[in-house]
Amino acid sequence: MSLFVFVSCKNEKTPVPYGPVDIQLDLNKAEFNSFIIGTHVFITGGGSGLGIVVYRLSQNEFKAYDRMCTSKTHNEWVRLTDSPNSAILLECQECGSRFSLIDGSVNKGPAYFYLTEYQTYYNQTLNTLWITN
Template sequence: MKKLLTLLSICILALSCQKDSVEIIPNVRFTAEIDLDNPQYTGYSFKAIRDVKGRRIGINGVVICKLTQTEIYAFDLMCTHQHEKTGYFYVDVEPGNDIVTCPECNSEFIISSKYGAVIKGPAKWPLKVYQTSVSNNILRIWN
């Protein structure tokens, strides 16, 4: 009887430990470098699809918001609302703006904060955030 109760307890614990959230944006491992001296990467906000070595950044690029020379945020371009449809939908980046918009669902996200928060739905989740660091004017982005 004790063995049955122990087995039943283990099963209940295993089932209760299931993940209760969905990975909205696929978790892609990468490390990328962007030369901030390149004229296409100057300004307050911009997008980058490939790094200095031609490697893809994130799922299909990132939007970058440069608040200062060392305070830089990077987010995946993929809209978090359209994750269940076939195909991916990417936010539009208007250089110099701190709000990006999904042309498909009209969700808006703010990129001048480290969270990429939704400011207008229907999206419910923020943009996927990537780690950043700057050294010798080379921006390193990774996940």
């Protein structure tokens, strides 16, 4: 008796380019007054240069993602925008892919890579948020 096992490895990587990210947000500034739990803000920066979306999960927990669509169907980089039907989704206007702001997962394809996530560190005493990779 013979047993053959075929293993396929995909070494594909997200199409979002690596770029250093080191951003500190002062959440005491007036521009962040409406940045409450369950909302998000768009800021400049990110590996793609298309910006970062920061989502506030709780009083002390944040998620930060690059705004570049991870679908490989594009000929050029495409910036994600708010989904018209959901406050927790971002949508690609070119391919229709949708992504969750809660965990960066693909809600609707053709994209299959999660959003590129950046690390966040919140200083409750100073009310500042550090975003880095």
